[in-house]
Amino acid sequence: MGVHDGHRERMRERFYDHGLDAFQDHEVLELLLYHVHGRGDVNPLAHRLLDTFGSLAGVFDAPRDELLKVDGVGKKAAQLIHLVPELSRRYMISRTESGEQLNNTAKAGQYVKSFFYAKQEEAVYLLCLNADYRVLAMKKLSEGDVGSAGVPIRKVVEYALTYKAVGVILAHNHPSGVTRPSKEDIDATMAVKKALAGVSIPLHDHIIVGNDSYLSLADEGMLKD
Numbered sequence: 001m002g003v004h005d006g007h008r009e010r011m012r013e014r015f016y017d018h019g020l021d022a023f024q025d026h027e028v029l030e031l032l033l034y035h036v037h038g039r040g041d042v043n044p045l046a047h048r049l050l051d052t053f054g055s056l057a058g059v060f061d062a063p064r065d066e067l068l069k070v071d072g073v074g075k076k077a078a079q080l081i082h083l084v085p086e087l088s089r090r091y092m093i094s095r096t097e098s099g100e101q102l103n104n105t106a107k108a109g110q111y112v113k114s115f116f117y118a119k120q121e122e123a124v125y126l127l128c129l130n131a132d133y134r135v136l137a138m139k140k141l142s143e144g145d146v147g148s149a150g151v152p153i154r155k156v157v158e159y160a161l162t163y164k165a166v167g168v169i170l171a172h173n174h175p176s177g178v179t180r181p182s183k184e185d186i187d188a189t190m191a192v193k194k195a196l197a198g199v200s201i202p203l204h205d206h207i208i209v210g211n212d213s214y215l216s217l218a219d220e221g222m223l224k225d
Helices: 003-018 025-033 043-053 056-061 064-068 075-096 105-116 153-162 183-197
Strands: 123-129 135-143 167-173 203-210 213-216
Touching (some): 025 075, 043 056, 056 075, 105 123, 123 153, 153 167, 183 203
Parallel strands (some): 167 203
């Protein structure tokens, strides 16, 4: 066993005993990189990643092409780095799938936030609910902001009818972190509300997620006719 093998084993044991709270950011990356670099010292690579992208979050949020420009990062390492936030998002979604009644803004807001965790691009989702405000389906409508991509009205109505929704919630994210709705957001919301009214399905809310916060257009009084 070489000197680096001994270091790796000590790192793994420290993780098992104390979790990541006992690790500095570069050590977190080292532990991760062990899975794609079978041998050798990955400490310099971990530091290069942090120096290049500024923080642990910056590394995980970095585009694939930018990761590949860092000396020592191959396709497998770039894929593994991108996998971390995606796995975290799926984990958070899985934890919310409990059948809980989303009968108030706080519950609905926490539920939809999970779907946007670590997303760098805007996306639009439709949440279909039954009469007890329990989730029937959460369907992605489009990628891109509401203004540029638009909300596919026909798809909204199709999903709502397919899942026999008694009510729906529209949700999308602002990666900038600013949750205030734009004019395009409000116009799209009213168009969805009008289309759903034609099939007697109410739009309960449109929730805009920004980082760790969210805004409810219903609570803001923006869904009134």
